[in-house]
């Protein structure tokens with residue numbers, strides 16, 4: 001299971017992405033579990049909204065953080081997220 | 091506390107709200123205390139709301155509504171809605187008894203995130219025998235409806251000697267029902283399960299065989315159904331890191347408002363567990379005697395005290411130490427370093443003898459009549 005470059009990415013309807021005030025970080029919530037996210041992972045996942053394809057996520061984040069060369073890191077993370085069921089493509 | 095310079099403990103992350111001890115089922119492995127019939131009082135809706143908001147403010151985010159059977163509470167939908175407003179991720183842990191499609195929709199609209207349905211076995215006969223109630227057909231139906239209405243569907247099957255031979259069928263059933271998660275929870279021997287241990291504990295061979303089947307299936311359904319396999323610690327050489335450490339993560343509130351660091355802590359002597367009717371959640375979590383009792387490693391004795399694994403398992407489970415050794419400060423008897431390990435081995439041998447001789451030992455079912463008679 002790997003990311004398809006031609007399809008947009010959605011956040012899984014079986015998980016919830018949420019800002020936690022007490023922890024000062026984003027978390028993913030799912031049945032009886034929770035994953036704490038660092039800032040860059042959270043930024044990527046927020047763009048998994050059904051409107052962005054992988055390359056568009058890279059572009060959006062590179063422009064947001066005024067940098068380049070994020071593609072590899074972002075793709076690696078997206079593959080992990082897909083395998084964990086946090087995101088999906090269809 | 092005035093004059094105290096201790097740093098505040100980590101805040102609670104998980105809140106288990108045991109709404110009621112009432113339950114139409116009678117599972118002989120129920121983790122409720124044996125003497126639950128002594129505590130018929132239930133918190134009011136307002137009390138529960140205060141508990142939810144105070145715990146949320148401290149940082150609790152995962153919320154389990156359980157019991158007993160949480161559906162027996164008339165205000166369940168109202169509490170679910172309130173929890174959603176506060177930003178909890180809420181889990182309904184139910185036997186499915188009394189759950190209608192209408193209720194499933196209503197709970198969804200109120201913001202419930204997931205429903206965990208327990209099924210006792212993969213066949214009607216065994217399910218209904220263990221549950222002490224005819225519920226099999228209804229549970230299957232409920233599982234399908236949960237799925238139909240877009241919840242992540244979590245099926246929970248408690249594993250013990252009466253159903254462990256059904257492992258292949260249980261896995262198949264979960265897949266057929268379209269479960270997103272399957273929790274295969276080997277019985278933990280507290281409460282009623284402790285009482286029924288001789289009849290419930292599988293032999294080592296049975297356990298290993300079942301585990302092999304479950305692990306193989308895990309790979310087969312990878313990406314489709316997630317299998318959580320809760321191991322029975324009796325066959326391990328080290329105890330589990332019980333509750334992720336006392337008073338570090340989990341907060342349980344019993345139906346009558348008693349606050350517990352773990353759902354069996356009520357069985358421990360002299361803890362004087364505080365009640366949410368008398369104290370705020372932060373007073374209970376940070377300052378109460380109960381929640382500080384086994385926090386950290388100060389309380390430990392040998393062999394835990396000088397053990398280099400003490401930050402990994404925190405000396406194991408206090409309830410298991412008490413149930414087996416009669417001493418809640420002692421090392422969890424599961425541990426190979428514990429001088430009491432022989433007690434676990436004796437329990438295994440005793441259950442094994444019964445299993446191999448085919449002697450039936452009647453199960454004591456979890457109901458008010460038995461609870462009153464026992465305690």
Ligand code: SF4
Nearest residue numbers: 113115117120158185
């Ligand atoms: S384990 Fe069985 S008897 Fe106990 S609360 Fe759950 S459904 Fe009821």
Ligand code: SF4
Nearest residue numbers: 394397399400405425
């Ligand atoms: S002696 Fe205590 S701390 Fe060490 S492994 Fe055993 S239970 Fe854990």
